[in-house]
Amino acid sequence: MLVMAGLGLYDERDVTLKTLDFAKKVDKIYAEFYTAILTGTSMEKIENTLQKPITVLDREKVEYETNKLIEEAVDKDIMFLTAGDPMVATTHVDIAVEARKKGIEVVIINAPSIYSAIGITGLQLYKFGKTTSVVFPEPNYFPETPYDVIKDNLKLGYHTLCLLDIQADKERFMTANEGLDALLKIEEKRNENVISGETYAAVVARAGSIKPGLYYGKIKDLINYDFGTPLHCVIIPGKLHFMEEDALKYLFENI
Numbered sequence: 383m384l385v386m387a388g389l390g391l392y393d394e395r396d397v398t399l400k401t402l403d404f405a406k407k408v409d410k411i412y413a414e415f416y417t418a419i420l421t422g423t424s425m426e427k428i429e430n431t432l433q434k435p436i437t438v439l440d441r442e443k444v445e446y447e448t449n450k451l452i453e454e455a456v457d458k459d460i461m462f463l464t465a466g467d468p469m470v471a472t473t474h475v476d477i478a479v480e481a482r483k484k485g486i487e488v489v490i491i492n493a494p495s496i497y498s499a500i501g502i503t504g505l506q507l508y509k510f511g512k513t514t515s516v517v518f519p520e521p522n523y524f525p526e527t528p529y530d531v532i533k534d535n536l537k538l539g540y541h542t543l544c545l546l547d548i549q550a551d552k553e554r555f556m557t558a559n560e561g562l563d564a565l566l567k568i569e570e571k572r573n574e575n576v577i578s579g580e581t582y583a584a585v586v587a588r589a590g591s592i593k594p595g596l597y598y599g600k601i602k603d604l605i606n607y608d609f610g611t612p613l614h615c616v617i618i619p620g621k622l623h624f625m626e627e628d629a630l631k632y633l634f635e636n637i
């Protein structure tokens with residue numbers, strides 16, 4: 383059996399009772415923390431909560447040695463953990479599909495995800511368009527996709543959730559400041575007036591914690607603001623309903 387479970391967003395208290403239940407029964411627990419991490423806890427605390435040691439796998443192991451994990455699940459009960467929800471913005475669906483193709487029982491345990499956590503902003507989830515990912519600009523690699531996604535969403539009045547790059551091997555987590563800076567750099571290059579320093583944006587920091595950071599303001603004011611420790615994500619709002627305007631005014635720190 384293969385149990386794919388999420389650890390939630392912030393600390394070990396996000397772990398569901400279902401995950402605890404299965405953790406007790408399985409033979410081995412693996413986890414990956416390259417798609418997201420829980421910044422409010424430690425491996426030790428997670429292992430103490432699950433009462434089992436956890437083997438952490440890097441991206442190469444998960445992506446290129448998926449078969450090993452699946453083979454192990456043929457005659458053992460294996461748990462595979464991720465931060466957030468195991469099937470949201472992780473590309474792990476292939477693991478579930480390959481395991482099912484081999485006739486292995488697959489149990490998926492959902493968990494708090496950044497996709498649902500952004501509900502705390504008061505922005506209506508059904509008014510979000512396509513999500514995008516902003517990556518660390520490299521000299522030879524600086525994708526402009528986030529710009530096009532924001533542009534298309536804005537045309538339809540939709541909000542855009544911008545997830546920010548994680549380079550787990552370097553313990554590098556893109557801050558909202560770096561994400562906003564990357565978006566402005568693309569605007570400079572494209573010059574299509576999609577966003578500017580005058581554009582309003584919302585920043586969500588440490589979602590899932592009891593006191594997450596919620597900040598709203600013009601990009602030119604947000605860009606140098608200290609949002610505290612990661613993880614962060616950015617939302618470029620589309621057309622706002624008056625209830626959403628109120629939420630941005632009263633639930634957020636207005637910068």
Ligand SMILES: C[S@@+](CC[C@H](N)C(=O)[O-])C[C@H]1O[C@@H](n2cnc3c(N)ncnc32)[C@H](O)[C@@H]1O
Pocket residue numbers: 391392417418419464465466467468469470471472494495496497544545546547548586587588589590613614615
């Ligand atoms: C690829 S997504 C992984 C989603 C995860 N599987 C889930 O369901 O939440 C990772 C990105 O989501 C955002 N994110 C994840 N957890 C967050 C948190 N607790 N607070 C703010 N942003 C978060 C960050 O931008 C991060 O780089």
